[in-house]
Amino acid sequence: MxxxxxxxxxxxxxxxxxxxxxxxxxxxxxxxxxxxGISASVPFLLxxxxxxxxxxxxxxxxxSAWPFAxxxxxxxxxxxxxxxxxxxxxxxxxxTQYTIGIELIVLASRIDDWFGRDPNKAWSQLGSxxxxxxxxxxxxxxxxxxxxxxxxxAVDGWALTLLSxxxxxxxxxxxxxxxxxxxxxxFIPLVCLESPxxxxxxxxxxxxxxxxxxxxxxxxxxxxxxxxxFNTVLVIFKHEKGSKLDGIIRHFVKSRLFSKxxxxxxxxxxxxxxxxxxxxxxxxxxxxxNTYKTIIGVIQxxxxxxxxxxxxxxxxxxxxxxxxxxLKLIEQGFAKEKLALLxxxxxxxxxxxxxxxxxxxxxxxxxxxxxxxxLPRLLTNCLFIPIIHFIPHFRMIxxxxxxxxxxxxxxxxxxxxxNINNNTIILMKxxxxxxxxxxxxAIL
Numbered sequence: 001m002x003x004x005x006x007x008x009x010x011x012x013x014x015x016x017x018x019x020x021x022x023x024x025x026x027x028x029x030x031x032x033x034x035x036x037g038i039s040a041s042v043p044f045l046l047x048x049x050x051x052x053x054x055x056x057x058x059x060x061x062x063x064s065a066w067p068f069a070x071x072x073x074x075x076x077x078x079x080x081x082x083x084x085x086x087x088x089x090x091x092x093x094x095x096t097q098y099t100i101g102i103e104l105i106v107l108a109s110r111i112d113d114w115f116g117r118d119p120n121k122a123w124s125q126l127g128s129x130x131x132x133x134x135x136x137x138x139x140x141x142x143x144x145x146x147x148x149x150x151x152x153x154a155v156d157g158w159a160l161t162l163l164s165x166x167x168x169x170x171x172x173x174x175x176x177x178x179x180x181x182x183x184x185x186x187f188i189p190l191v192c193l194e195s196p197x198x199x200x201x202x203x204x205x206x207x208x209x210x211x212x213x214x215x216x217x218x219x220x221x222x223x224x225x226x227x228x229x230f231n232t233v234l235v236i237f238k239h240e241k242g243s244k245l246d247g248i249i250r251h252f253v254k255s256r257l258f259s260k261x262x263x264x265x266x267x268x269x270x271x272x273x274x275x276x277x278x279x280x281x282x283x284x285x286x287x288x289x290n291t292y293k294t295i296i297g298v299i300q301x302x303x304x305x306x307x308x309x310x311x312x313x314x315x316x317x318x319x320x321x322x323x324x325x326x327l328k329l330i331e332q333g334f335a336k337e338k339l340a341l342l343x344x345x346x347x348x349x350x351x352x353x354x355x356x357x358x359x360x361x362x363x364x365x366x367x368x369x370x371x372x373x374x375l376p377r378l379l380t381n382c383l384f385i386p387i388i389h390f391i392p393h394f395r396m397i398x399x400x401x402x403x404x405x406x407x408x409x410x411x412x413x414x415x416x417x418x419n420i421n422n423n424t425i426i427l428m429k430x431x432x433x434x435x436x437x438x439x440x441x442a443i444l
Contacts, residue, residue, distance in 0.1 A: 018170070021162035024238065025174040026181075028093075028155045031230060033182020034223055035100060035148045039064060039141050040183070041190045043323075044340070045115070045216075047330040049126040057134045058327065064141035071149040076291035078153045087240035089158035096151040097231035100144065104224030107140055108217040114140075115216070122215045123196060161241070173355070180350035184343075190219055191340040198337045307367070314374060321381040325388065332391040333434035342441070387443060395434040 046057055082091035112119070114137050116127040126132055159171035192198045193213040200207035286294075298304055330336050357369055 018163055018167050022167075022170060022174055025155065025159050025162060025171065026178040027230075028151075028158075029175050029178025030182035030185070031097070031227060032148055032152055032155070033179035033184075034186040034226075035104075035144055035182075036179065037183040037186030037188075038104075038190065038220070038223070039145060040187050042137065042141065043327065044191055044330065044336045045126060046132070047327050048336045055327075057132060060134050061138050061141070064138050064145055067142065067146040067149040068152075071153055072295070074150070075153045076288055076295060078150060079157060080286055080288040080291045089154050089161075090235070090238075090240050092150060092154040093158075094231060094235060096147045096154070097227050097234075100147050100151070101224045101227030101231065103140070103144055103147070104220045104227065107144075108220035108224060110136070110140075111217050111220060112215075121210070122217070123194070123210055123212050158240075177351050177355075180347060184347045184350075186219075186223065188340045188344050188347075189214065190216065192337045194219070195337050197335065198341075310367075310371070310374070314377070317378050317381060321384055325384045328388045329391070332388070333395050334391070334436065335434075394436055394440045396436070397434060 042061060043058055046061065078092050082088045086094065112122060114133040116130045116132045118124040118129045121128075156171065156175070159174065160168060163170060194216055196208065196210055196212045199211075199213045200209075203213065299308070326339060329339060
């Protein structure tokens with residue numbers, strides 16, 4: 001028996017008929033989060049390898065994230081132009097997800113070369129063989145983000161018809177939970193397991209020098225095929241109302257694959273019953289021009305304009321500070337793997353908090369809770385300034401970095417000093433590695 005409080009929480013935001021739709025939406029958003037996490041790992045890798053360059057490469061690569069901020073420009077195209085035979089939403093989902101899978105597979109064959117790695121060493125430092133080719137990297141990930149943003153538009157639109165009117169507000173919760181899970185499944189393993197540090201310290205009995213558990217290219221290959229397999233399953237087994245292609249596929253599956261099983265007479269028919277919950281996806285087909293006119297009219301509404309101002313302010317003040325702080329931490333010697341593991345600790349909160357606050361975000365005043373948290377969130381950004389400034393006072397040289405002078409070998413206490421003698425030799429591969437006290441992790 002579930003606790004009565006948990007039962008009340010469940011009944012306040014959903015009904016049993018919406019559970020399959022909720023699970024499907026979360027899964028679709030998980031795959032969005034995977035491509036987002038892969039893109040987010042590149043700045044960490046660039047920043048942690050001093051041969052890869054400086055903030056000029058970061059600035060160039062940041063262009064690849066623009067499509068998510070600009071997706072409103074082509075959202076009317078996704079909403080207005082589609083193939084009736086396939087379905088309004090699946091027309092774009094099929095194209096984007098197959099293309100993302102193909103792009104990840106192609107990218108896997110080129111990524112090490114663009115990173116400037118040694119062809120014979122999959123885990124070598126970025127820029128160790130030749131300078132990082134930031135232009136093709138930026139273009140490729142720009143296209144990946146564009147496809148992911150287009151997929152996001154299609155899924156957001158589909159959510160409005162998959163969910164009942166009572167629970168349509170759950171679409172944003174599914175978005176947050178799914179993207180957070182997908183981000184964790186891609187970003188954290190890629191940053192932590194691609195590096196040899198975490199596997200050697202925590203996962204291997206016998207450390208292997210300069211070898212991680214996974215390679216960047218292998219990770220891309222795996223998820224590239226994963227996208228294509230998931231999309232194929234989606235095409236075959238998920239029905240969209242009004243799609244003639246779905247009817248043909250369902251008839252084939254019923255007649256050829258399950259002709260002698262009870263599934264053909266029970267499960268497929270029950271799926272038709274469950275899909276009655278799916279509402280008609282809009283009325284008549286609206287022209288592209290009228291769709292753009294509608295968007296312009298909506299933006300001019302005062303509540304929408306105020307909401308846009310609030311969202312832009314939050315992103316500029318909060319997200320920009322968060323991103324810059326991560327890069328500065330890595331620059332000052334904080335290991336990217338440990339930073340990713342810190343983010344892992346917040347993943348459960350990404351799931352729990354939306355479920356706890358869903359009763360406040362689906363009511364008549366959904367923005368009230370967001371506005372209450374907005375000001376404290378901005379104030380906490382001010383704390384990042386002293387944290388970054390005082391990092392040199394917290395960091396301690398790791399035992400992996402040693403200094404040898406004329407008489408003996410001593411621990412290098414401060415690599416940032418400028419008065420190193422001529423007869424001092426620093427024994428390290430790249431730059432010193434630092435450790436930080438527990439109090440610094442608590443502050444973060």
